[in-house]
Amino acid sequence: MSLMPGFKRIFRRQHVDVKHDIDDELQFHLHMKARDLEAGPLSPTDAQDEAVNRFGDLEEIRTECVAIQSSVSRRRSRRSIMDSSLQDLHSAVRALRRRPSFTVAAVLTLALGIGANAAMFGVIKTVVLGPLPFKAPDRVVQLWDHSNARPGPLDEELLIPQPNFREYDSRNEVFSHFAAIMYTGGGVLSGREDRFTYIPAAYVSADLFTMMGVAPFRGRTFRADEDLDGAGNVVLLSHGYWLRELGGEDVIGQTIALRRFVQRGGGYHLAEYEVVGVLAPEFRMPPLRIGADYAVLPEPQVFLPFGLDMGEFLHNWRGWGSIRTLAQLREGVTVEQARTNLQAIADGIAEIAPETDAGIEVTVFSVGDLLRQEYGVALGFLWAATALVLLVACASVSSLLLGWGVARERELAVRAALGAGARRIFSQLLTEATVLAGMACVLGVLLAYWGIAALKIFTPDGVHRLDQVSLDLGVLAFAVGISLASVLLVGLWPAARGARRESSEVLKAGGRGATLARTHSLRVLVTVEVALSLVLLAGAGLMLQSFWNLVGVETGVGERVVHVTINRTPGQFSKYRGEGILELIALLRDRVESIPGVTAYATGQAGSTPLSGVEPSGGVVTLPDRPRPEEGQRPVAHWRFVSPGYFRAMGVQLIEGRTWDVDARRAALAAPRPSPTDPPDLSWVFNCCPVVINAAMARKFWPGESALGKIFFPGDQDPEVIAQTLGKIRRGEQLDQQSQPNWFRVGREVIGVAQDVQMTLGDEPLPAYYVENPYGENLYVRTSVEPEAMLEVLRREIVAVDPNEIEVTQIRTIDQMVTEQSADSRFRAMLVVLFAVLATGITCLGLFGVLAYAVTQRTRELGIRMALGAGNSQIAGLVLGQGARMVGLGVALGFVLVFWVTRYVSSLLFGVAPLDPLTLAGVAALIFAVALLAAYLPARRAMRVDPIEALRQE
Numbered sequence: 001m002s003l004m005p006g007f008k009r010i011f012r013r014q015h016v017d018v019k020h021d022i023d024d025e026l027q028f029h030l031h032m033k034a035r036d037l038e039a040g041p042l043s044p045t046d047a048q049d050e051a052v053n054r055f056g057d058l059e060e061i062r063t064e065c066v067a068i069q070s071s072v073s074r075r076r077s078r079r080s081i082m083d084s085s086l087q088d089l090h091s092a093v094r095a096l097r098r099r100p101s102f103t104v105a106a107v108l109t110l111a112l113g114i115g116a117n118a119a120m121f122g123v124i125k126t127v128v129l130g131p132l133p134f135k136a137p138d139r140v141v142q143l144w145d146h147s148n149a150r151p152g153p154l155d156e157e158l159l160i161p162q163p164n165f166r167e168y169d170s171r172n173e174v175f176s177h178f179a180a181i182m183y184t185g186g187g188v189l190s191g192r193e194d195r196f197t198y199i200p201a202a203y204v205s206a207d208l209f210t211m212m213g214v215a216p217f218r219g220r221t222f223r224a225d226e227d228l229d230g231a232g233n234v235v236l237l238s239h240g241y242w243l244r245e246l247g248g249e250d251v252i253g254q255t256i257a258l259r260r261f262v263q264r265g266g267g268y269h270l271a272e273y274e275v276v277g278v279l280a281p282e283f284r285m286p287p288l289r290i291g292a293d294y295a296v297l298p299e300p301q302v303f304l305p306f307g308l309d310m311g312e313f314l315h316n317w318r319g320w321g322s323i324r325t326l327a328q329l330r331e332g333v334t335v336e337q338a339r340t341n342l343q344a345i346a347d348g349i350a351e352i353a354p355e356t357d358a359g360i361e362v363t364v365f366s367v368g369d370l371l372r373q374e375y376g377v378a379l380g381f382l383w384a385a386t387a388l389v390l391l392v393a394c395a396s397v398s399s400l401l402l403g404w405g406v407a408r409e410r411e412l413a414v415r416a417a418l419g420a421g422a423r424r425i426f427s428q429l430l431t432e433a434t435v436l437a438g439m440a441c442v443l444g445v446l447l448a449y450w451g452i453a454a455l456k457i458f459t460p461d462g463v464h465r466l467d468q469v470s471l472d473l474g475v476l477a478f479a480v481g482i483s484l485a486s487v488l489l490v491g492l493w494p495a496a497r498g499a500r501r502e503s504s505e506v507l508k509a510g511g512r513g514a515t516l517a518r519t520h521s522l523r524v525l526v527t528v529e530v531a532l533s534l535v536l537l538a539g540a541g542l543m544l545q546s547f548w549n550l551v552g553v554e555t556g557v558g559e560r561v562v563h564v565t566i567n568r569t570p571g572q573f574s575k576y577r578g579e580g581i582l583e584l585i586a587l588l589r590d591r592v593e594s595i596p597g598v599t600a601y602a603t604g605q606a607g608s609t610p611l612s613g614v615e616p617s618g619g620v621v622t623l624p625d626r627p628r629p630e631e632g633q634r635p636v637a638h639w640r641f642v643s644p645g646y647f648r649a650m651g652v653q654l655i656e657g658r659t660w661d662v663d664a665r666r667a668a669l670a671a672p673r674p675s676p677t678d679p680p681d682l683s684w685v686f687n688c689c690p691v692v693i694n695a696a697m698a699r700k701f702w703p704g705e706s707a708l709g710k711i712f713f714p715g716d717q718d719p720e721v722i723a724q725t726l727g728k729i730r731r732g733e734q735l736d737q738q739s740q741p742n743w744f745r746v747g748r749e750v751i752g753v754a755q756d757v758q759m760t761l762g763d764e765p766l767p768a769y770y771v772e773n774p775y776g777e778n779l780y781v782r783t784s785v786e787p788e789a790m791l792e793v794l795r796r797e798i799v800a801v802d803p804n805e806i807e808v809t810q811i812r813t814i815d816q817m818v819t820e821q822s823a824d825s826r827f828r829a830m831l832v833v834l835f836a837v838l839a840t841g842i843t844c845l846g847l848f849g850v851l852a853y854a855v856t857q858r859t860r861e862l863g864i865r866m867a868l869g870a871g872n873s874q875i876a877g878l879v880l881g882q883g884a885r886m887v888g889l890g891v892a893l894g895f896v897l898v899f900w901v902t903r904y905v906s907s908l909l910f911g912v913a914p915l916d917p918l919t920l921a922g923v924a925a926l927i928f929a930v931a932l933l934a935a936y937l938p939a940r941r942a943m944r945v946d947p948i949e950a951l952r953q954e
Helices: 004-010 018-038 044-055 058-098 100-129 162-171 206-212 239-246 335-352 367-407 409-417 422-458 473-499 503-509 516-551 580-593 646-650 662-670 682-687 695-701 719-731 787-800 814-821 823-857 859-867 872-904 917-943 947-952
Strands: 140-146 175-188 198-204 234-237 255-261 268-278 302-305 324-329 361-366 561-568 598-604 618-622 636-642 654-657 690-694 711-714 748-754 768-772 778-783 806-813
Touching (some): 058 100, 058 422, 100 367, 100 823, 140 335, 140 367, 162 335, 335 361, 361 367, 367 516, 367 823, 422 473, 516 872, 561 814, 580 598, 580 778, 580 787, 598 636, 690 695, 695 748, 778 787, 859 872, 872 917
Antiparallel strands (some): 175 198, 234 302, 654 748
């Protein structure tokens, strides 16, 4: 039903010809003057001419009179509009006060939608839309290079080796700033020389602070000359560390003791570092992408200059990436131009260092685009959900206003009969909607403030700049904007319908026949509400099922396992130096195994912990019985260093084979290595390097056959050379120095196959092999009792081994690790379920309001039906049927929307199809059940209609 005729009627202007009225007035005055002159000696014609001469220029007088009349009319119009607006406001407040339950319901409904949208806008504005912390954020890029020729960890291959970084920095023609960031674990003594404490630290180049336009809170940042080799021992402190550890005192120019790892010379070295600056409290490290995803890196507490000695190992070797790189494009340079320029430099590097940089590829990506890729889909989905809540809220309040308008038809008709025009009634009704939206805006802002605080508490860690989200002017302006939009969505239709009613028809009807057929608009709005609620409920159902699938995935780890991370004092500062570390490891093992309730104990190095969210290091491997594959298709496997009891402690089942024979392993390590002049001994090569592989590696490398006894070699080796070397060894031939396998070419013999374990919950397990190593600082403890009850006991007993040597940095159960891994999915599911519940409740409120008004308007009809013999079940069926038809149409429309919407959220789901039929059927059934429950109260009211009282109504 079109509203255009109604709007034309409402805003039709009464045409007033001011010039015609002024001409009539002037002609009247001329005529009167001419009559006065005719009383003298002048003839009528001369009298007329003389009157015109004495009167003056008629056209000029007419123009002045029109201007004066227009000015007076405008002043009167402004006063009239002001008076009318004040009257409308007073009447609106008085009308809403007469219906407090309606007002509270409408205001709270709108406030929920406005508050949710304002809070989510605040998050998106800060995290995704807000400018990055750079002077020219749209020109900042992150870059990395990759070469299949490099050995080492796969994730580190996305970082840039130091020599390559310096080449890119000095030879590029596309960047105005080029900054390096290297994370490290620096140790701060804090005045205690008997204790070693790790704190997050980073080496950064001076260009980073220049690019970010950082003004330090105290002192200065790094200078350009401190990027060069041999820079002095200077340090920058974060504001939080300065307050927490140094009490906020003036420390500029003073020194603090740092234990910093230096490869050249070996290990950690103690030195004094001069504090040159304290960073501002709002300073945050810029977002950095590592590998295929963002990594949650600890915020550095101390910053060291890039030129400090990191040792020849990192400084001169191109084979290991260590630098995360940010750069700022010059004016007018595109990302593709920058990549082309750097690729040309990389090709030159590959020519001089083919052993590490053959086939090197450079990637350049806008930091803003990376950030939007990381958070855009999830936050956009959540904001779309909140927008649906607002639309449902607007539709619900609009339906309530329409229903109220039906109940007020006689009141509005009387107003029109007493002289109120259509525009006046429209203004009155729209003012009522504006007052509702204004009150909802105030309450919505308060809800947004609480919502932002709740998001900061419940959002999983690692969301960039979430701590900076606040209820600022931008969020307030957005809240006001959507409130104004809500006025149009909520009030425009009810106001137009109320204003275009013919008063005579309404007064003649006298309330008879006011059936639901007269409230077609109400049915449309309720249908839309049901459809939007179905979309939200479908999204909530899919998110819940995805979360359930994620936490129910087979992790490969047994029950009652506790993971403990410790720090040990480095060898230079420890009393357990050299081989003495084995003594500390034995003391730790004996202490933990003696705790009542502990059934198994093992250790592992970084990257060996399941469900840690970090895949361990890995690289290309060579299978000697296979031809060398093409570039980019070489087999890759990850390595995990663990102690012999790892599989028992973790509850990881062996599919076939065995684990390590500790005694044989120790004997092999103790045996002297064969010299080039001795007869070759193949047993030494393989007995020292037995490995257990996971099922994923067995499936990928040796499908359809047993992997036991298979041999592979770490690194990208030539299979023909390996085969020749193995043939010589087997034949007992003498090996020369060039063909003797070194530590990197020692083969790995598969002695066992273990079931897959999840490193990142929900990801496909990657090929991996376990290497026996007792030196890990990750402890795995299996208990016979509930592990939560063992956490404090384990913490206390582990530290008690030697409080000056061991620090427990983290302790948690496997269940807690699963909870951490599923935090993102749980958070999305929680929010969408909350929004869906809100939308469904609001829809039920709207359905209840529509049917309640329908029952009120049909009281006379229902009385007649009951007087003619209709039973309670028939009356209830009549009302419930009307509700069921609206819900049915809404569900059908909702399914159409679901088919269109779900394809955009498939990337957020795990183990469930976007159009899962069971989920959609369950959601539809839930909508019907809840909606019919909302329709029950009006139906019950209809059954209680007294026929006699109903027939007495006019």
